[in-house]
Amino acid sequence: MSEECSRTVDDLRTLHKSIKEVDTQQRMKFYDNWAETYEQDHLTMGYKAPNQTVKFLFDNFSGGPEELQVLDVACGSGWVANLMVELGFKHFVGVDGSQGMLDQAAKTGHYKELKLALLGTEPLPAQTGVFDVVMIVGALRDGFVPVSVIRELCLAAKPGGYVCMSRNNTKSESGNKYKVSMEKELQLMEEEGLWTHVITKEMDKYMIDVYNYGEGEQNEKYLYGTMYLYRKSPN
Numbered sequence: 001m002s003e004e005c006s007r008t009v010d011d012l013r014t015l016h017k018s019i020k021e022v023d024t025q026q027r028m029k030f031y032d033n034w035a036e037t038y039e040q041d042h043l044t045m046g047y048k049a050p051n052q053t054v055k056f057l058f059d060n061f062s063g064g065p066e067e068l069q070v071l072d073v074a075c076g077s078g079w080v081a082n083l084m085v086e087l088g089f090k091h092f093v094g095v096d097g098s099q100g101m102l103d104q105a106a107k108t109g110h111y112k113e114l115k116l117a118l119l120g121t122e123p124l125p126a127q128t129g130v131f132d133v134v135m136i137v138g139a140l141r142d143g144f145v146p147v148s149v150i151r152e153l154c155l156a157a158k159p160g161g162y163v164c165m166s167r168n169n170t171k172s173e174s175g176n177k178y179k180v181s182m183e184k185e186l187q188l189m190e191e192e193g194l195w196t197h198v199i200t201k202e203m204d205k206y207m208i209d210v211y212n213y214g215e216g217e218q219n220e221k222y223l224y225g226t227m228y229l230y231r232k233s234p235n
Contacts, residue, residue, distance in 0.1 A: 032100030053166040068132035074139035078105035120146040140167040198229040
């Protein structure tokens, strides 16, 4: 374990390349094996998306968090729930495609239910119209959670509930296509009256870009991202 926890950014670059080269089913097995050191490795990469997204939600929604029901989609090891608990949230249901990640999330003790599902291939296993807050952090990207799942997130929210999403802005051709497709879907859902836009905000330096990381602080390059908050129509 100590060797695993001492991985460098160079080690993690190799790790990320191997993730990109496998299909979705194999990727979930990869995450099963990665689960125990996932958070430590992401701290090494300066990963701040959970912190930034939880703060973004808390700064822009109304009401006390204590009684709110939260659906944590692509919950991973429970990182987002840990941060939300610090702000007073108490009630969580988690969904992820990796059983290894769900096993780590269970150790937090925050979730009343944890459900295994490969999003985009299987339906989102969540009750319709019952969640005050639906969260998805980092998973909305090419090769992971498809744009089509966004409608399922909205469906799970209760009338007047919030859907909070964040994603990284990659410069790759596939990443740009995903972003365009996602933002078209967000606008279309608003035009259909499914929800209203609350606020969008850029994420600043939320993770080291492991592919362009160089020696010395002056050569560090970071990934940027976007956070979105929508409120489901009350009707």
